[in-house]
Amino acid sequence: MVFFSKNNSNPFETLYNDYASYIYKVAYSILKDDHLAQDAVQETFIRIFNNLEKINNMDRNKQRALFVIIVRNISIDIYRQKKKEYSIYLDQINANLSDPGSDIEDIVISNETFKMAAEKIRELNPTYADILSLRYYYNYDNSEISNILCITPQNVRTRLSRAKKCLIELLSLEKEANKYG
Numbered sequence: 620m621v622f623f624s625k626n627n628s629n630p631f632e633t634l635y636n637d638y639a640s641y642i643y644k645v646a647y648s649i650l651k652d653d654h655l656a657q658d659a660v661q662e663t664f665i666r667i668f669n670n671l672e673k674i675n676n677m678d679r680n681k682q683r684a685l686f687v688i689i690v691r692n693i694s695i696d697i698y699r700q701k702k703k704e705y706s707i708y709l710d711q712i713n714a715n716l717s718d719p720g721s722d723i724e725d726i727v728i729s730n731e732t733f734k735m736a737a738e739k740i741r742e743l744n745p746t747y748a749d750i751l752s753l754r755y756y757y758n759y760d761n762s763e764i765s766n767i768l769c770i771t772p773q774n775v776r777t778r779l780s781r782a783k784k785c786l787i788e789l790l791s792l793e794k795e796a797n798k799y800g
Contacts, residue, residue: 630671630675631664631667631668631671634664634667634671634674634682635664638682638683638686639660639664641683641686642659642660642663642664642686642687642690643656643657643660645687645690645691645694646659646660646663646690646693646694649691649694649695649698650694650697650698655694655697655698655701656694658697659690659693659694659697660690662693663686663689663690663693666689666693667686667689735790735793736786736790739786739789739790739793740752740786742789743782743785743786743789744785746778746782747778747781747782747785747786748782749768750764750768750775750778750779750782751779751782751783751786753767753768754779761775761776761779
């Protein structure tokens with residue numbers, strides 16, 4: 620089945636229009652994250668585009684099955700990579716927490732504080748959440764963040780400062796709510 624016709628001159632666009640939402644649903648069901656699912660869809664369509672000649676000659680059922688296999692494998696790879704990154708990050712936290720002077724109560728308090736801070740970071744403006752993640756989760760320095768975000772180093776320092784203030788305010792409000800609630 621060839622997709623070239625008077626109504627339809629771009630077979631890739633047709634495939635995208637027909638399957639993008641379905642592929643997204645498959646990716647989201649595995650990843651449970653909107654942005655990661657979108658990344659999986661994008662990677663899927665890159666692979667589809669690279670094999671467009673072969674795919675154009677398939678019937679629609681085979682195309683759909685192939686696309687599900689591709690997006691499922693990509694989603695699983697993304698999931699494993701994120702799980703690995705998270706595991707490495709937790710290992711670093713555990714190494715920092717396991718100094719001989721810490722007792723179990725301090726470790727529990729630190730873990731709770733970390734969880735609360737992570738939740739509050741998600742509530743921040745995405746600009747602030749991104750810069751905090753790049754600095755403290757991915758351990759980029761200010762010049763690297765400047766290159767990644769295409770902003771000046773001064774702007775990086777300003778955003779970091781503002782992001783920290785916003786995070787401290789959110790954490791303070793949470794502490795007050797817990798104190799009186």
